[in-house]
Amino acid sequence: DTEVTQTPKHLVMGMTNKKSLKCEQHMGHRAMYWYKQKAKKPPELMFVYSYEKLSINESVPSRFSPECPNSSLLNLHLHALQPEDSALYLCASSQEDFGGNIQYFGAGTRLSVL
């Protein structure tokens, strides 16, 4: 089972709203990732959590706030977003092994900021 579950699938929010994206995996993976994908572009890394600690922040604006409450759950809190933040947000997880530390992705949350 290589399932990563993301909720909600779609989200529409105003620039003054506060919302959260959720990502869950039950594969025992100890690294989790957030990516942002604009239309017709490749995914771009935002954050990496390793063993529930933030290890990489790719200079993401503070209006995006990640949280890793436990090893199975990753949240992305959104506040005061801009229309240019509209994108597909993908979550992934991986474990350290001899098979490449493959990152398995969820189906994503399509975010529209009005």
Next chain:
Amino acid sequence: AQKITQTQPGMFVQEKEAVTLDCTYDTSDQSYGLFWYKQPSSGEMIFLIYQGSYDEQNATEGRYSLNFQKARKSANLVISASQLGDSAMYFCAMREGNFGNEKLTFGTGTRLTIIP
């Protein structure tokens, strides 16, 4: 400088034919990983195949094989006997760094369309 280059924005292939998607990469690391992902219009990134930089044999997974030429820094994906369900966007990606501090960098992708 781009680390992953996919030079084919789009490809059209007849059903049941084989197709090769090109990918070249650039890194000064000795240890790295190369991946191919498929992204249908639904948005999910589906892992297809992995090749480690120290692997001497080309990776294979069912109808997918990776033609790894280290000296040329290329990692082309070969899909044999293409099917209509193979129509999707395909991304080549490179992993650098150690576990917990890994970065996956994607190419710009190739949109593959299988013609009946």
